[in-house]
Amino acid sequence: ESHSESASEVHHSPLAPIPEVTTVGNVQLQVIDENQNFSPKLTHYMKNVWNLGEVGFNYNLVAVFGSQSTGKSTLLNALFSTEFDTMTDFSRQQTTRGLWMSLAKNSNTLVMDVEGVDGRERGEDQDFERKSALFSMAVAQVVLVNLWENQVGLYNGANIGLLKTVFEVNLELFQQKGKGKTLLLFVIRDYLGKVPLSHLSQTLKQDLQKAWAELAKPKGLEGCAITDFFDFMFFGLPHRILLAEDFDEQVQVLGQCFYDSQHPNYVFRPQYHKRIPADGLQRYSESIWEQIVKDKNLDLPTQQQLLAQFRCDEIAAALFDKLVEEFKPHREAADAGVLIEDLGNNFTTLKDKALADFDAQAGRYHAEVYQKKRTGLSSKIDDYFHVYFKSQLSVLSKDALTFFSSHLKNGMCQADYDFVRLTKEATEKAKHDFTAGAAKLSQGFKWSHSKEERDLDRELAEHVASCRRSELAKLEGKLAISALDHFEEDLPSLLSFPQQGMWEEVLMSFAKAAEEASLAMKTRAEAFELSPDEVRSRVADVRVRTWEVLISKIKEEVASDAMLLSKLRQSLEAQFRYDADGLPRVWLPDDDIDVHFKNGKAEALDLLPLLSRIDISSKPVDFQTYFAYAHRNLDFKKSLILASQSRQADLEQRFKRESDALYLEAKRSIVATSAK
Ligand code: GDP
Ligand code: MG
Numbered sequence: 323e324s325h326s327e328s329a330s331e332v333h334h335s336p337l338a339p340i341p342e343v344t345t346v347g348n349v350q351l352q353v354i355d356e357n358q359n360f361s362p363k364l365t366h367y368m369k370n371v372w373n374l375g376e377v378g379f380n381y382n383l384v385a386v387f388g389s390q391s392t393g394k395s396t397l398l399n400a401l402f403s404t405e406f407d408t409m410t411d412f413s414r415q416q417t418t419r420g421l422w423m424s425l426a427k428n429s430n431t432l433v434m435d436v437e438g439v440d441g442r443e444r445g446e447d448q449d450f451e452r453k454s455a456l457f458s459m460a461v462a463q464v465v466l467v468n469l470w471e472n473q474v475g476l477y478n479g480a481n482i483g484l485l486k487t488v489f490e491v492n493l494e495l496f497q498q499k500g501k502g503k504t505l506l507l508f509v510i511r512d513y514l515g516k517v518p519l520s521h522l523s524q525t526l527k528q529d530l531q532k533a534w535a536e537l538a539k540p541k542g543l544e545g546c547a548i549t550d551f552f553d554f555m556f557f558g559l560p561h562r563i564l565l566a567e568d569f570d571e572q573v574q575v576l577g578q579c580f581y582d583s584q585h586p587n588y589v590f591r592p593q594y595h596k597r598i599p600a601d602g603l604q605r606y607s608e609s610i611w612e613q614i615v616k617d618k619n620l621d622l623p624t625q626q627q628l629l630a631q632f633r634c635d636e637i638a639a640a641l642f643d644k645l646v647e648e649f650k651p652h653r654e655a656a657d658a659g660v661l662i663e664d665l666g667n668n669f670t671t672l673k674d675k676a677l678a679d680f681d682a683q684a685g686r687y688h689a690e691v692y693q694k695k696r697t698g699l700s701s702k703i704d705d706y707f708h709v710y711f712k713s714q715l716s717v718l719s720k721d722a723l724t725f726f727s728s729h730l731k732n733g734m735c736q737a738d739y740d741f742v743r744l745t746k747e748a749t750e751k752a753k754h755d756f757t758a759g760a761a762k763l764s765q766g767f768k769w770s771h772s773k774e775e776r777d778l779d780r781e782l783a784e785h786v787a788s789c790r791r792s793e794l795a796k797l798e799g800k801l802a803i804s805a806l807d808h809f810e811e812d813l814p815s816l817l818s819f820p821q822q823g824m825w826e827e828v829l830m831s832f833a834k835a836a837e838e839a840s841l842a843m844k845t846r847a848e849a850f851e852l853s854p855d856e857v858r859s860r861v862a863d864v865r866v867r868t869w870e871v872l873i874s875k876i877k878e879e880v881a882s883d884a885m886l887l888s889k890l891r892q893s894l895e896a897q898f899r900y901d902a903d904g905l906p907r908v909w910l911p912d913d914d915i916d917v918h919f920k921n922g923k924a925e926a927l928d929l930l931p932l933l934s935r936i937d938i939s940s941k942p943v944d945f946q947t948y949f950a951y952a953h954r955n956l957d958f959k960k961s962l963i964l965a966s967q968s969r970q971a972d973l974e975q976r977f978k979r980e981s982d983a984l985y986l987e988a989k990r991s992i993v994a995t996s997a998k
Contacts, residue, residue, distance in 0.1 A: 350406065350424035353434070353607075354454070360611045364423075365604040372425040372432070374600045381430040381600050382590045384580070385458030387451075388468030388481060390438050393511055393562065397468060398435050400573045401580065402426035406435040421454050429581065431590075434458060448484065453614050455488045456495070460610045461603075463594035464505045471513050471558070475525045482526075483632065486533035493551070494540050495613060505553045505594050509576070513558030523556035530554070536635050538694060553594075555579075555587065630688035634695035637684045641676045642702060648672055656710045661717045661759070669707045670766040676703060704767060711769050718759040719778045722752040726782060730789060741793060742851045745786045752782060790850055794860060797846055798867055801839040805868040808835040809875045817879040820889060820929050826940035828876070833942045836868040855951075862952035869949070873961050880933055880964050883973060889933065890926045890977050897922030898984060909992045919985050926981070930974060934965035 351367045354360055369375030384402075386394045395406040404424040422435045436454045458465050469481060508526055510519070534548040557576050560568040579587045598606045649672060655662050662668075680699055684692050729748040733739050756778055760771040812831040816824050843864045847857045880886055898918055901907050909915060938945060949956055965973070 350404070350422050352418065352420045353423045354421040354457075354611060356419040358450070358453075358615055360608045362604075364607070365601070367423075368600055368603060374425075374430060374432075377430060377600045379595060379597060379599060381432060382464075383432045383434070383462040383596070384426075384464045384466065384589075385434040385462035386436060386466045386468060387455045387458060387485075388466075392468050392470060394466075394468045395435050395437075396562065397466070397509060397511075397559070397573075398433055400570075401577050402429075402431065402433050404433050404435070406433075407437065419450065421457065426580075431580065434462065452484060452488055452491075455484070456492055456614050457607070457611055459488065459492050459504050460495075460614075461596055461598070461607050462504065463591075463596065464507055464589045467506055467508045468511060469508065471510050471517075471522070474510065474522050475529070482529045482533050485530070486537055487631075489534065489548070489551075490537040490539075493537070493543060493546075502596065503551055503553055503593055505555060505589055505591075507555045507557065507589060510556065510558045512561045515558065515560070519556055519558050522558070523554070526556065527554065538698065555589070630691035631695070633687055634684045634692055637680060638695055638699040638702075641679050641683075642699060642706075644679075645672050645676045645703060646706070653710070656713055659713070659717055661714065661721060664762075665710065665714060666763040666765045669711075669763075673700070673703045673707070673766070707767070708769060711763055711767070714763055715760060715771055715774045718756050718763075719774055719781075721759075722756040722778060723781060723785070725755065726752040726785060730785075734789075734793075741790065741849055745789065749782050749786065753778065794846075794850065797843065798860075798864055801842055801864055802867045802871050805835040805839055805871050806875065808838075809872055813875055813879065817876065817933075818889070819892075820933055822932065824932070825937040826942065828872075828936070829938065829940060829942045832868065832872050835872075836865045836943070836948075839864045839868050859951045859953055862949055863954050866949050866952045866954045866956045869956065869958075869961070876936070877964065883969075883976070886930075886933060886965065886973055887977055887980065890929055890973075891980065893926040893929055894922045894981055894984065897925055898988070909988055911992055913992070915985070915988050915992070919981075919988070923978075923981050927974060927977065930965075930970055930977075934963070934970050936962045936964065938962065 349367075349371050351361060351363060351371075353364060374381050386398060388394050391409055393408075395408040398404055398406055399408065402424075404426065406422055406424065407418075419437050422437065424433050424435070425431070426433050436451070436458075438451055438454075455465075467481065467485075473481075508523070510522055513519070530548060539546060557572075559572050559576070562569040578585050579589050582588060583590070649668070652662055652665060652668055656665070677696065677700060680696055684695065726748045729751065730744060733744040733748070734741075753775075757771075757775065760774070763769075764771065808831060813828065816827055816831075840861045843861050844857060847860055852860065880889075899907055945958060949958065
């Protein structure tokens with residue numbers, strides 16, 4: 323009935339091309355034989371038996387996974403019209419162990435069936451099951467996972483345990499993230515339809531997630547998800563004998579997913595294709611198989627080893643939960659941002675206890691597995707505590723900063739504090755508290771706090787810098803005020819009776835004040851440990867500031883037109899209304915009022931340009947270099963101008979008009995005298 327490879331051998335020499343193949347789907351090849359040898363004839367079959375030699379990527383590969391005698395071969399034959407050996411209901415057929423490959427009827431789909439040794443108890447059986455499953459995942463787009471409905475939810479019964487080991491080795495051997503996925507199509511056999519399929523698939527998905535979470539992931543793939551490598555589909559098939567018609571119908575339904583590329587659940591999506599050109603399938607899959615056979619991790623996953631994995635995982639999970647529970651009181655405080663005395667000790671005690679319990683409970687299991695799981699538990703605990711270590715570090719740095727600020731604030735309340743010494747002291751103490759706290763937290767763990775320490779250093783330095791800035795600004799303000807005191811003393815007398823040469827005196831007053839301020843700044847700057855460049859800039863700033871004070875003081879004196887005019891009027895009056903001895907003039911008819919008036923007016927008007935511009939020609943200081951290096955902006959040229967040209971012209975007009983009144987008054991007084 324069915325054609326095994328040896329059966330076809332009878333008719334054709336493997337080297338001679340097979341002239342005509344009529345029942346293509348029925349011819350099958352034992353790709354891997356009972357002694358785990360890979361068949362050298364795959365290429366020949368691809369080319370000459372299945373006509374796939376030239377198709378490139380245009381073919382599909384589907385494989386099957388599941389316990390013995392769960393109707394796998396029956397399902398494949400029904401779906402793809404293949405003729406894999408099945409165990410009939412009446413006689414136990416002597417099927418040959420190995421992996422078999424055949425072509426689905428009327429398509430480019432290669433189908434692989436696995437045939438193991440009966441009896442699940444034998445470790446040897448699982449070894450082959452595992453190797454063939456690995457092989458299937460590495461080469462097939464779709465792996466049918468065949469199981470009974472009543473196996474769903476039985477972690478072991480549903481083959482999840484075995485799948486887990488296969489996933490683990492698969493990851494180790496073949497996978498990089500983003501390399502493409504494999505579709506796992508779970509076919510739930512003898513599906514009664516009472517429990518919704520969505521429930522069953524939910525249960526299976528949870529089991530798969532759990533298995534995935536537990537498996538040891540290779541370096542670089544620690545955080546990967548099962549869905550990075552696998553997609554899932556679920557299908558329920560009724561009992562083949564009791565519900566024969568329904569079974570056939572549902573097989574048809576499922577078949578659509580394989581044959582109809584427009585079907586929404588079409589299984590051969592491009593992302594599942596392993597991109598092995600048809601003519602390279604022999605070499606590629608042969609080397610995959612070689613790797614699988616050679617890998618010593620794959621050697622006989624004895625029941626013992628599997629058992630060890632399950633038990634160690636269970637024990638570790640329980641102990642971890644216990645540790646989390648015991649940590650709860652601390653956790654609540656830690657989450658609230660409180661610094662917990664002795665938390666580091668608690669970490670160590672809880673971890674040591676969990677590991678000691680693990681040793682006691684799991685130590686008798688398979689040594690290698692036990693060690694691996696112990697390491698796993700240890701690093702899981704580390705990860706868990708590390709989160710709290712980090713959050714406590716931030717509490718520590720916050721405390722350090724608070725201490726620093728208040729220490730500084732208190733110190734600066736003292737009358738004659740030494741800024742540098744004070745900040746140094748506060749910085750050192752804050753840092754010491756932080757590092758001591760961090761070291762205490764991480765004792766027994768290899769956690770680093772260097773990043774947080776650097777951050778703290780930076781924040782402290784920033785704090786010191788900003789304190790220094792504000793202190794210097796305060797000092798600058800103080801110096802400006804003392805400059806103002808000088809100016810208030812000198813300026814009014816100079817400016818009330820303006821005269822030529824007055825600016826020289828004003829500038830001398832400025833130079834005196836600015837030098838005094840510069841010196842004070844230089845002296846204080848030393849206490850702030852400023853660099854020579856910074857000192858130079860600060861000194862220049864103080865000079866600019868002093869200059870600004872001077873300018874604003876001068877401008878006060880000449881701010882309004884009325885003030886300026888009154889200065890002019892005073893000058894004219896001093897000339898015209900008073901004599902050389904300062905006595906009020908009484909005009910006599912012979913007096914030449916016109917000449918007196920003209921001279922007085924001209925002299926007063928000379929004051930206008932004098933008061934409109936600060937004259938720096940006397941140069942008591944070299945302004946060029948005096949303000950260089952200042953941080954503060956100063957438009958020096960503009961600062962010299964007190965009244966604009968147009969304002970001067972306007973004032974001149976107004977002054978002339980006002981002075982005319984004085985002239986008339988004088989004239990009238992003569993008339994009055996002479997009339998007596
Ligand atoms: P395989 O070892 O997984 O390939 O299983 P087979 O296809 O050889 O079938 C094993 C046994 O299960 C045979 O006696 C089949 O008649 C029987 N069988 C096949 N399909 C079904 C099914 O849907 N339900 C049940 N209960 N038995 C089935
Ligand atoms: Mg079978």
